[in-house]
Amino acid sequence: MERSRTSDKRNRILRAAVKVFAAKGFYVARVSDVAREAGVADGTIYLYFASKGDLLRGLFEENMERLIEQVRGVSAKHDSAASRLSQIWSDYVVFVQSEPELAEVLTVELRESGKFMNEFAADLFGAFLRLIVEVIADGQSRGELRRDVSARTVARLMFGAFDELSLSWVMSKNKWDLERSGKEALTIFLDGLRPKTSE
Amino acid sequence: MERSRTSDKRNRILRAAVKVFAAKGFYVARVSDVAREAGVADGTIYLYFASKGDLLRGLFEENMERLIEQVRGVSAKHDSAASRLSQIWSDYVVFVQSEPELAEVLTVELRESGKFMNEFAADLFGAFLRLIVEVIADGQSRGELRRDVSARTVARLMFGAFDELSLSWVMSKNKWDLERSGKEALTIFLDGLRPKTSE
Amino acid sequence: MERSRTSDKRNRILRAAVKVFAAKGFYVARVSDVAREAGVADGTIYLYFASKGDLLRGLFEENMERLIEQVRGVSAKHDSAASRLSQIWSDYVVFVQSEPELAEVLTVELRESGKFMNEFAADLFGAFLRLIVEVIADGQSRGELRRDVSARTVARLMFGAFDELSLSWVMSKNKWDLERSGKEALTIFLDGLRPKTSE
Amino acid sequence: MERSRTSDKRNRILRAAVKVFAAKGFYVARVSDVAREAGVADGTIYLYFASKGDLLRGLFEENMERLIEQVRGVSAKHDSAASRLSQIWSDYVVFVQSEPELAEVLTVELRESGKFMNEFAADLFGAFLRLIVEVIADGQSRGELRRDVSARTVARLMFGAFDELSLSWVMSKNKWDLERSGKEALTIFLDGLRPKTSE
DNA sequence: GATGAATGAGGGTTCATTCAT
């Protein structure tokens, strides 16, 4: 009887938590809601997570790391900043479309929860942002992107813009074409980030 | 003894709520925290608001309307889309800098709260977004902005970008120059939105 | 400006209390309900009554005394036990029919409230009952009523029976003929209380 | 480990509620009083009852049904109206003497509570009364009881009389002989209900 | 490991009462 390194039940609970937190929000959701959704007893959750907050923390950790890994892999396979940004975004679109509830939790709860797990969430988010900053800065240093703007500012801008785009898509129940809007967004940013001829 | 049209105490409670909700988040904040901050008894809050949720609602209502009015006034005083967007943003910077806690509550809680006051918050936010859409669409129809992107998408992008920018400024306790970053952001967007020569 | 010995406002409050207590019950009724019904401010009530409980107490006192006086007067004007009981009951019917809400409060709340104003309510009720006992005992000593039953028991029986009759009439919103039922009841009791021939 | 069909704890809570409600009255009693008396935590009560009011409701339901069953059984075992009424009453005396607190709650709170659970309490009480009405009407149709009085009125009379008798016995802390008084009462009623010779 | 009944601290809300006007 092999046991996967990370228990099946733990994953079932995490998946249930995503669903429930997405539907009700972290604070309104009850631990027993998660338990019911996961098909386990309330107490079972505490065999895998120390507290309700830890459940949210575990959820962030596991998934943000996955996202970060994905983004990290992009830089290896693409040369230009433009193609990297394009790839990062289209990967993210795939993620949002295939796991909209997770995307919602990751973006919505990240903010409110900042209140009770500051350093933790900030770290994960910081790591994510730093990768974007690197892509931008690299593009600038190679003359692919304009240099008169702070890479950090650009990274935040793009993150905010795409985050808003995907979140509103999730919350509007997929009523419009996310890929198309994303392509338009990317075009605007890449055009706006083109090196000035005067430089 | 003159009495302001809207009760002093109501305003004191609203201001206290902003402070407390910003510091702890709506769900973690206790009504008695707000009462203490406002210097009133717990029960007094219920003379002005029907419930804790109604307090948050009242807070949105009053302030979002103010912001919307401000944005609305901008279009009358400025001609080009560029100057309108520039003005809207610099007005918003002034707001964020002078009332950072309110800005935080308005942006952070708007999301989480979407869960329990959906239509309400969505309406106010929708009204705000619509104004931006109009500015963009108007700029497009006058040939000032590129036409190959959806005005709605652009509005969302810009909102998301600037929202992220100001929120991260608020939460990082003002460690960097918001105005400067904002100017860079505006430049990137305006460059990215410039009509294509091929058009 | 003459002032009646017992203030008008005090009476207005008492009348309002009767109405409100009858409709909602003492515990569910709020002091502010009584104030609104009386057309006075909440605080005004406390100029005439020390507390909510005192309001109920005042209500009992004033009205029970009136009822007791009425019953007391009957014995003077009537000779036989039968005619006395008949008169007491028909007076009570008049009272119940003209002030059903007061009758309801006096009978319903008397019981529940026994819990918090024991000695007081018991005294008033005891005085009332004692009058009935006297009528019965007098009738027994004069050979008009059977002697093989305790006057106290008979008084309680009759009180309980007539109380139930009038209360159910009040609560059923006067759907049947109280006078008629009362006459039947009286007949049964008087027949049942007739001296045994063997005596 | 056997489990009784109806949870032990539920019954412990109900018994505690009887004791506490009898002592303080429903409105004055606190849920935590009941919990302490039952030896459980406050929250435990809500595992078995939806609310404080539901606790009172459950208490009525369970016990009134028991009483009604008892009364119902009497008619099968006795022939004459006289022996039926006699048996119903002596059963009730046994009940009142063995569970005086329950008797008190059932009769006292039934009235006040009518305010917030009208139809419910009325139904149970109505069912009880209807059984008495049947006994009376049956006695009348068989010529055992006088026919010139409404069976409904007689039932109410007797109920009111016996209710008052037992309640006052309960509240006077058993200072007198309930059985004896009850026998007297029954004699009076049966004599009063004897068919008229003229009929 | 798994369960879910039990716990009890905590918080939103009510409302009798007060008191400055």
Place this chain on the structure above:
DNA sequence: TATGAATGAACCCTCATTCAT
């Protein structure tokens, strides 16, 4: 006297967490 805004103690109920089975 009269007012009614303000008070704050009290209480019902929720729900994260525990623990005996």
